[in-house]
Amino acid sequence: MEENRTVLSIEHLSIIFTQYDGGFEQTQLRTIKDLSLTVKEGEMVAVVGASGSGKSLLAHAVMGILPYNASMSGEILYMEEELNQKRIEKFRGREIVLVPQSVSYLDPLMKVGSQIRKGKKDEASKRKSHSVLKRYGLKEDTENLYPFQLSGGMTRRILISTAVMEQPKLVIADEPTPGLHLEAAKRVLSHFREIADEGAGVLLITHDLELALEVADRIVVFYAGTNVEEAFVSDFYQEETLRHPYSRALYRAMPDHGFHSVPGTQPFAGQVTSGCPYAARCAYTEDACYRDIPYQEVRGGMVRCIRMDSDNGGLHDMGKGDGK
């Protein structure tokens, strides 16, 4: 089998916000810290994390639309070449597309048909947009509606339609499922799976682990601005194959696996200064957890945990159900 090309590769990405804290004091808020991941052609990678963990910023960073007071460090590569501002401006909307998270990303005063076509009026664009609408089960006259007339499910499909008007090589889907009932959410995700099966790389950003497990190939577990583990979907079939205590906690929190919750809350961006962001809640915390922890490969996946050691491929003294 020939090796698929890596479409997107993010290495050690950090995003820092500069803001004025009440008075004239400038504060630096690190919302994303040392994040790395890759997406290959035909592959769907899901970044899973709780709301407010900075996931959307990841999408905005790749698209080059971070707010003016944000600065980023690290590297973003597209097709194995650095994706600088000049290159992203060339590719975005064509090869690299964003599927945003809500109806507020549509112009409230423009009919959705012209928004899908980016205002183009020629016959070819019209025909293309009609076939795209049809592909997603929307009637042709949907194009004459304004965003406020769309239902939640229709909005999603319109937003996806904007992505497939051209041949994207990388699709970034930012929270495409909230507010939808299970059936509609599954259908929306299946559309992204299709796009991946047609050869594009899809980066799915979501808070819904269960849904992500149904469609994605790999899962990146995101916690307080950084990724603690990268695992195959099959690793989530049982707790023992997972590599990080937080991933295991997520596993146990799923309804089918006991609905257990770990006390405490996820820290806000900027509260974690060094070491493992999960240390405050982990049952296995030791001094070393508060120092820098390398992101290392274990059993084909990646993990950021000092208890993990690539030789034995498992966590020491961490049996199933421990640390409740």
Add this chain to the structure above:
Amino acid sequence: MKRLGITAAKNLIRMAVLLVLVSGAAFFLVSVSPSDPLKTNVGQAALGSMSQEQIAKLEEYWGVDTPPVKRFFSWASAFIKGDMGTSLLYRQPVSKVIAEKLKSSLWLMAIAWVISGTMGFLLGILAGVNRGKLIDRLISGYALITASTPAFWLALMLLMVFAVWLKVLPIGLSVPIGTEASAVTIGDRILHGILPAVTLSLTGISGIAMHTREKMAEVMGSDYMMFAKARGESKWQAIRHHGLRNIALPAMTLQFASISEIFGGSVLVEQVFSYPGLGQAAITAGLGGDIPLLLGIAVISAAIVFMGNFTANLLYSAVDPRIRIGRDQA
């Protein structure tokens, strides 16, 4: 269609109520005013040399002895029949006086309205798009300064600079002094209208510019502008496709609502430039106790301002799909 009829009918009733209240209030204010129409218009010295009979005749002419409520109702009943009465000062039908004064005021106000609207809109967009940058600070600075400058003071300054020092523009009135009415050219009229129109426009720009700037800045930070960028549109493309569309509606409302401000400003500005328009006529009528003329002007101005706001409402619901379609579906 039926709903539109109901909206129009509702607004007509609203306007009628407004006009009744405005004329009543104006009348009340004049009747409690301490100024004596005889002393103001005839003069203390002339009154002293008059016989009791002559004074009694004048008092009857100015309605001094008639109870105010009776006077108001006799005016109102005639007004409803379409008779606005006769101006006591001009000795002409009120409708004729108003028509004449309105003509010279109207083009002044129309020019100021158009200039302040377009300039305010353009400056507001420029400032909003470049918020925080130098150009924004210049425009905002200008707007804040003119907004806090009284119109009459600005008029005096312009008068001093252009009419007194530079002597390039006339000092007042709407036609050259000592010229026969038939000899007055359009050029003369334009020359005399420049300073009042400029004063009105300069003060009118600031409100529209500041509101447009705020709205533009909000639109620039919106999700849909960000998405337009993410879809490969450049900044100015996104502004053209989505920005203008979204600020045009509030700007339009503001433009029609600003008629009242221009109207109010014109009263002061006409006074400073001795410009014989509706504003000056209102002041003369108020000070001289010319009740029919004053009430006539109050009602006409209130109606014009009301129509401005009413037009804004109608346009809004005709243009904004969220209101238009929402209404049809309801």
